[in-house]
Amino acid sequence: MHVPQVWIDFGYLLAAVCFILGLRFLSSPKTARQGNLVAAAGMLVALAATAVQVTNFTFVIIGVVIGVVVGVAGARFVKMTAMPQMVALFNGVGGGAAALIATSDYLQSAGGQGPGVLIPVVFSAVVGSISFAGSMIAFLKLQEWMTGRPVTYPGQQVVNGLIALAILAIAVYLMVTGSIPPAYIAMVVLALVLGVAFVLPIGGADMPVVISLLNAFTGLAAAATGFVLGNTVLIVAGALVGASGTLLTLLMSRAMGRSIGNVLFSAFGSAPAAGAAAAAGADGGTVRSGTADDVAALLAYARTVVIVPGYGLAVAQAQHAVRELADLLEKRGVEVKYAIHPVAGRMPGHMNVLLAEANVPYEQLKEMDEINPELERTDVALVVGANDTTNPAAKDTPSSPIYGMPIIEVDKAGNVVVLKRSMAAGFAGVDNPLYFNPKTTMLFGDAKKSLSDLVNAVKNV
């Protein structure tokens, strides 16, 4: 089919406009869904403008059919609680696609295209491969098919640095000497290794930052692919995603009170901080564990209750149970609010999505800065599967690894109830003095089970 180039370019322009408008609509919950649809429509336009340039449809159709089946199945059947790993997976395949396109271009044109094309080819191949491999490791960690703790060994950062240098050296070598497929392949393999090695030492709690960053990587790889193919819609879309991923990465690390370098390279939470544990123990604190009936009485006769959800809520899929408890308490005249820490969960805004699924009204969701001044007047803070984001050591123990991280100050509330599976430390591997606080009652067990016990107990109060 022959379509004039002008029409094709116009289609791509339309697609780029749709992407920007779609993101614009995402800034309000009311228009967000339309925004996503507008962006999807833009994608359709871009695909149509590309389809008219295709001469051999066999492989394109095979690829699209397989991709649609896998993509639809993945998107429809994934549980809301498993969303972070699904996003990681989708992100990874995007990066993989960029790397494959660059590789195909390199091998076929035999690299003889001058630096204007060679630089983006190499960039896209390397960054796409890092994003692919890194996202797969992030997926495995979040899915808990491998340990969520940092995987470390002595000299790890040095080894990673050397791999990065080797990649850079090969890239420069390719620029200077032209086409050397074996060297190119070696570079891609090293980039895959670096992607794995780079994410391995990063702990589960830091995954919101990593996923944002890998998202930015894939965006930049897509933009580089645009340079390779001389296609502006790829450049625009890639730059948008690169900017958004970078911004989210910075926001997330700021919310943890740490620099981006610290998040990525410090293997945070690898060694349980024995010092903090000893300190808490030495303060003479003992852990007070209560029954569902004790806690139910506390909650039922409170005036205000603030619920602090964390990753444990997602793991136990307890968002509906927590809503049920909140409804019950509200019927008794208790004022219920939710305190959302910016990095609670494994993805930016993770808790908001889960609570929205359980139909919790927006007005009850309070951000950290908004709720902290209110906690002094709160009767009971109910911590559901959150740990590090409530750890007072972040405020008052300068030796603690999480010192300086802004927290939800639940220790200011009249009473604290912590629903937790066991006394194990959180993902940061840091002990939480909150549990030794005399105001704190621990209710051990799976969060969902504990919450439904509480629901029954509150009914009988």
Added chain:
Amino acid sequence: MTARLLAEITVLVLAGFVGFEVISKVPTTLHTPLMSGTNAIHGIVIVGGMLVAGAAAGGWIGAVLGTIAVIFGTINVVGGFLVTDRMLEMFQGRRPAPRKEEQA
């Protein structure tokens, strides 16, 4: 060549600024759908996959790499937009309590 390259770099830089500007207005509540939505948008690489896989004279390397790239890109696009839509559906405020299929 250099003129084209310069034009492309201009587009890249300006689009980057637009990205920062637009994204900084998105509230924290919507950060997960935002990430998932931008995630779907970078699935645009499927365009490159189609061009590689669909070139008649691509040879077997182009066919294999291109087809895998199309599979990956399609998963990225389709999965990304669907997952985002599922999330945003829940953000649309109060749903009418009984759904049609549940009433039947």
